[in-house]
Amino acid sequence: MGKTIQLNNLSFAYNERQILKALNLVIGRKTFLSIIGPNGSGKTTLLKNIARNLKPTDGGILIDQRALETYGSAELAREMAVVHQQTDIGAAFTVHDVVMMGRNPHLTRFQQEDAHDRQIADQAMQWTSVDHLEERLINEISGGERQRVMIAKALAQEPTLLLLDEPTSFLDIHHQIEILELLKKLNQEKGISVIAVIHDLNLAARYSQEVLLLHQGKVLALGATEKVMTAANLEQAYHMEMMIDRNAYTGSLQVCPVSLRQRKSRTQCIHVIGGGGMGKEVIQRLHQDGWQVSLGVVNKGDSDAELATRLGMTIIEEEPFSDIQATTLHSAAIAANKAMAVILTSIPIGRGNLANIQMVMEQQKSGKTVIHYNTYLPHVDFDYVKGEGARLLEEMALAGMESTNDLDQLMAQLEAMAHEAEA
Ligand SMILES: Nc1ncnc2c1ncn2[C@@H]1O[C@H](COP(=O)(O)OP(=O)(O)OP(=O)(O)O)[C@@H](O)[C@H]1O
Incomplete structure (x- = not known):
């Protein structure tokens, strides 16, 4: 089963x-291949x-080493079924008639379909959940129902190769998953090659x-999906910033289109004091704006640390539930020394991370620009060290630490500093 192309x-x-520009490639037997790419890329x-349906202007296509043009039309239809994007079928046909048309390549000119053909068509209708629509007219059902009927017709052809152009585009989420699960099953259990144009990158990643x-x-x-769906490849194709993650539940790759902006690439580094998710907003924005970022000291497994890891940042970590070791603090101080500025986010201050604040204070004393991204809510206690944290912040403020709760303003200030340093 399956055929090479x-x-x-x-x-x-x-x-x-x-x-299409001089494409040379081989699509393996029994594969589930998704064709992805931006609008107009030629999918x-x-x-x-x-x-x-179209004839190449140059070059050719071989199906299992045999030139495509040498296949007779019924012979080709027994190998290959195609589900196009929009299909217009005459009004007089019922769903059952349309699915039965899938059996035509298996019948001779005047041969009537028999019980075996009807059984295959019934099965195809069951697989695609359209059996209850059997007697309805094809132009009197919904777009999503019609799409599933066209897939049923293709399955009734019993092909070894199934080509589909955006098979899930009209379907609700339930039927999207149902159809893709079915295609996966047909591919794995019956060895049918599936080649599908799929716009939804996450569905493509999950099923192909x-x-x-x-x-x-x-x-x-x-x-292989993992090799192709990298942030670098997708950024190049779609001209936007992408992040690739893994879905915690399904385990499949997850594509997150981050921003339409192209990331600048800067050499200056910003050191962030974060933790407990309070650094997330700043980390994301610094990354988007192209800064090099170091983070720490944070606990291993902290959500800020996880984000920074995914973004390939430098992280200085400490074991969870333990005091910051002197060597760890020293590493953080080295990172902060190298940075153009230190951003202190609105972390809760406890016994475990008080040393971070003391380290930032030392940085300020040695002339480093320290900016407090102050998003503490009034009347919400952030100090778990009997006022010592609040006292240190106040002392730094008196010594000239700037404070803002406006992220755009913070970024503009960093931009101005970089500009000044370059001048
Ligand atoms: N019948 C046609 N006549 C002339 N140009 C066409 C025709 N069909 C498509 N094109 C052009 O060919 C290019 C590729 O179109 P194609 O439909 O293959 O892209 P696609 O990757 O499938 O796009 P989409 O994601 O928007 O469906 C586009 O620039 C399109 O405008």
Whole structure:
């Protein structure tokens, strides 16, 4: 089951406009491949070339080493079923009729479908949960229902290769997962190759074994999902900042489009005193604005530390539930020394992290710019060391520590400092 697909120097142009540019690749047997890429990158055009709905302007396609154009149409339809994006079918057909059309490639010209054909069509309707719509007219059901009927028709063809163009685009979340689970099952249990254009990067990451990332009609990356769906590849294709994480529940890759802004790249470092999630906002923003960031001292496993780890920042960590060791504090002081400025976020101050505040105080005394990102709420106690934390903050404020609760203003101040340093 399944078939290999080989593209040899495949090019395609609409009129004079070159869309696919000399693609060379092999799609393995029995794979579940998602084709992803931004609007207009050529995904549908590629799918239509493979489905023989469009003829390459140059190069060719081999299905299991055999040229695509040598297949007879019924012969090809027994191998390959295609579910296009929008399908317009005449009004007179019921859902049952449409699904039954999937059996045509298996019948000779005047042959009527028999019990076996009906059984296969029934099964396809059950798999796609459209059996209850059997007697309804195809143009009198919803877009999502019609999409599932078209998948049922494709399955009734009993193909070894299933091509789908955005199979989940009209479906609600329940049916999206149902259809993708079904495709995965058909792929794993029946060995049917599935090639699907999928816009939703998280669904593509969750269900596909391999991914083809198209960009401007060329292959930007092809291979195992984890190798292709990297922040660097996706940023290059979609021109925005991305973060790749792993879903704690499903374990699959999770793509988070962070910002439309292209990240600047700066050489200056900012040291952040965070902890307990209070540094998150600042860490994210510093990262977006392209600063190098060091964080610490924070406890291992702290949510600020987890975020900073994902963003590849320098972290100075201490074992949880223990006092900050002198050597750890020394490492944090070295990091702070190297930084252009130190940002103290609104952490709760307790016995465990009081040493952080003392270290920041030393930094201020030695002339380092220390800015307090002060988001403490009035009347909410943040001092768990009998007023010692509040006293140190007050002392630093008197010694000139600036304080703001406006993140934009804080970033503008850092920008101005960097500018001044460069001048
Ligand atoms: N019939 C057509 N005639 C001329 N140009 C076309 C035709 N169909 C598509 N194009 C152009 O070809 C390019 C690729 O289109 P295609 O539909 O393959 O992209 P896609 O990656 O599937 O996009 P989307 O994500 O928006 O569905 C686009 O610039 C599109 O405008």
